[in-house]
Amino acid sequence: MSKEVILKVENLSKQYRLGTLGTGTISHDLNRFLAKIRGKEDPYLKIGESNDRSSKGGSEYVWALKDINFEVKKGEVLGIIGKNGAGKSTLLKILSKVTGPTTGSIKSNGRIASLLEVGTGFHPEMTGKENIFLNGAILGMTKKEIASKLDEIVSFSGCERYIDTPVKRYSSGMKVRLAFAVAAHLEPDILIVDEVLAVGDAEFQKKAIGKMQDISNEGGRTVLFVSHNMAAVKSLCTRGVVLENGKVIFKGNSDNAVNFYLSNKKDVTKVKLSDRKDRKGSGEVQFSDIELLDENNNLVSEILSAGYAKFRLHLDFKKQIRHKDLVFGLVIYDTNEVKIADFYSDEMGGGFDEIGSHIDLEIPKLLLRGGQYNVVIVVQIKKGTVKQLDLLHDVLLFNVFPGDFWKSGVINRATNVALINAKYINKI
Known part of the structure; x- marks a missing residue:
C-alpha cells in the first residue's frame, strides 16, 4: 500500500443467513469447519444471492456486500x-x-x-x-x-x-x-x-x-x-x-x-406503488398510488411556480382501523435530497372521520421555484405513541416551471428553494 493511500478495500464481501440467529445451523457450521480444515472454500459462499430487498430470492443466504x-x-x-x-x-x-x-x-x-x-x-x-x-x-x-x-x-x-x-x-x-x-x-x-x-x-x-x-x-x-x-x-x-x-x-x-x-x-418512480417492496411500516394501511392533479383534476407532471397543486393519495386498507387516528404526511425534497417542505395532517388540523379510496392534499399556491422535486409519503397511527403504517420514498417526480410570482414582469430564478410572499419597501 503506497504512502499516500491510507485505506484500501480489496474484494470485500459480507454474507448473512436470513431468518435465523448466528451463522447458521449446526450442520452448516460443521460443513464450514470441515471445509476449513481440509483447506477448501466455504461451501456456502457460492449459493448466496445479491441483496435486492424488492424481490423474493430462492436462497437463505444473502450478500449484504459483494466484491x-x-x-x-x-x-x-x-x-x-x-x-x-x-x-x-x-x-x-x-x-x-x-x-x-x-x-x-x-x-x-x-x-x-x-x-x-x-x-x-x-x-x-x-x-x-x-x-x-x-x-x-x-x-x-x-x-x-x-x-x-x-x-x-x-x-x-x-x-x-x-x-x-x-x-x-x-x-x-x-x-x-x-x-x-x-x-x-x-x-x-x-x-x-x-x-x-x-x-x-x-x-x-x-x-x-x-x-x-x-x-x-x-x-x-x-x-x-x-x-x-x-x-x-x-x-x-x-x-x-x-x-x-x-x-x-x-x-x-x-x-x-x-x-x-x-x-x-428516477427509475424507482416508474414502479407502481402497489408493487413497491421497499416500503417501511406495519402494512395495516398502504399507499397504492399517488397522482398530481391541476385545479380541473387533470393528471399533470409539471406545474407553474406558485401554481395550484393537488396530491391525491390512493389507499389500501389491509385491516380495519379507526380513521380518526390516522396521520398522513407528504414531504417534498429537491434534487439534492434536501427537504424543502412537509405537510402533516395533524399539524394542519386534519382529522378524518371516514376515508374512502383516497385523500387529497390541496395546495392553492405551491411556493416553489423552478426545478425538479421528489415526494416522500407516510401514514401513521397516533394514539399517544406514534406507529408507522407505511412509508415510501421517491414516489413522484414532478417539475416546477419558473413563473412571475411577484407579478413584477421578472421570472423568478430556478434555484430549488421555497418562495415566501414578501416585498421590498423603500422608506425615506
Missing part, C-alpha cells in the same frame, strides 16, 4: 451514497471493526474513529465527561492528551451544563453532539461518519460539516461520510462511491457520483 474495491488517500473525504439497504452501514461497520468481513481484506494506516449511531461507545450510567475519557482511551489516547482537548470538546458539543450528568439523561441530539465532538477532536487518522448527524439540528449539522472540512483540509486527515443529503455530499466530499444491492456501481468525483445516483433513482 467491494476502493481506496482512499490521506486527507481525502469520500462520500458513500446509495438507497436504504444498499450496504452502506454494513460497509462502515466492517471498516470500523464492529463486525468482520466474510471474504476480502481491509488495509489501513492509522487510527480509526467511528460515529455510526447515536451515542456509539457511550456508557449510559457514566457522565458526559467520563465518556469523553472512555472514548479517548478506546481510540488509544492517553489521559493527558484527552485532558488537553477536554475544554474544546465540551465547548463544541454545546453540552457544558450537562457534562457532569449521566448520558442516559441526554436527548438523542445531545448524545450525537457530544459523540461527534469526541470523535472529531481526538485526532483520528480516519473519521467515519454515518447518517447519524441528521439527528442534530440544522445549526449543529452546519457546524459539524465545517469541522469535517477543517479536519481534512487543515489536519490532513481522512473522512468517510455517509448521508442522504446530496448537497452536503457535494460540498464536503472530494470523491464518491455509489452502492446498490451490496455492490459498487459507480466511483468518481463527488458531483458525478451524486448525479449518477440521482439519475439512477
